[in-house]
Amino acid sequence: MTDRPSTATRAATATDDAGLVDVQLPAPGADGPVEFVALVTLRRPDVLNALNFALLAELAGALEGLDQDPACRAVVITGSGERAFAAGADIKELALQTPVTLTSDAEFHHWDRIRRIRKPLIAAVRGVALGGGCELAMACDMIVAADDARFGQPEIKLGVMPGAGGTQRLTRAIGKARAMHLVLTGRTIGARDAEAHGLVTRVVPPDATLESALDLAAEVAGQAPLAVLAAKEAVLQADELALQAGLEFERRNFYLLFASEDQREGMDAFAAKRQPTWKGR
Ligand code: CO8
Secondary structure (H helix, E strand, C coil): CCCCCHHHCCCCCCCCCCCCEEEECCEEECCEEECCEEEEEECCHHHCCCECHHHHHHHHHHHHHHHHCCCCCEEEEEECCCCEEECCECHHHHCCCCHHHHHHHCCCHHHHHHHCCCCCEEEEECCEEECHHHHHHHHCCEEEEECCCEEECHHHHHCCCCCCCHHHHHHHHHCHHHHHHHHHHCCEEEHHHHHHCCCCCEEECHHHHHHHHHHHHHHHHCCCHHHHHHHHHHHHHCCCCCHHHHHHHHHHHHHHHCCCHHHHHHHHHHHCCCCCCCCCC
């Protein structure tokens, strides 16, 4: 059992009905609310959840709010409907942009806000995750995909190229040869190939996608909260640092956790053959 903080005592699911992004905390699972897990749903089903700037701003704000909320320990992001996680940036909006508007309006900084979220993010992908949609899934820490999901960076077919991490994260995830193939041809890959190549954590039948992502999030949310934050931070540094610097970063986070009550609790509980009760401090 976990120790539920007082701020988490909201009885019902909190849903913002007005916006382009739904936030539900706790997430509604098949067997009731999923403790400490938030569900964030992209809500533009008529355009396959295409990511316009307003949606991205709302999404970044929602994730920042959850990052600060002790009642949330893991987040699942999904798309509304069954056809798409997100079919990319909103092409109609993107078509109007110039280098000047893109620079002066700074709409892409929402991607940096999403990158700075410290809590674990899990993408639940049904249907397509293309262009900015694939980039958003890859900005998450794990991807649970329906077996009919498709991933790709088709920007080349629009006369442009990925602009929100596609060339970098896809290359790191599946390697240069495969990433180059997808980015230069605009082809897509299916969930099974994406799993085999290391892009996807788990592939499940379409109807089980959200529940499986919520289960995975609940499993993560059931771990010691500070250790989860420190471990996520360290794993992400593997993309940033040379090995020696990464090992030193890891060791510092490891040492720091020995200042937490949860470290003592975890090891005491092991010795006493009981379940630990995490306090997140
Ligand atoms: N933007 C705007 N509208 C879209 C998008 C999109 N990316 N994708 C689909 N839609 C709309 C369609 O226009 C259509 O609307 P309407 O009914 O009004 O005509 C509706 O969604 C349904 O789409 P389709 O009729 O095309 O559905 P199909 O099942 O025939 O095809 C596809 C599905 C294959 C997914 C097809 O819709 C498609 O190819 N979509 C575009 C995919 C794409 O090229 N994505 C990359 C966009 S560029 C990009 O992401 C750059 C990222 C840069 C950083 C991010 C910044 C935010």
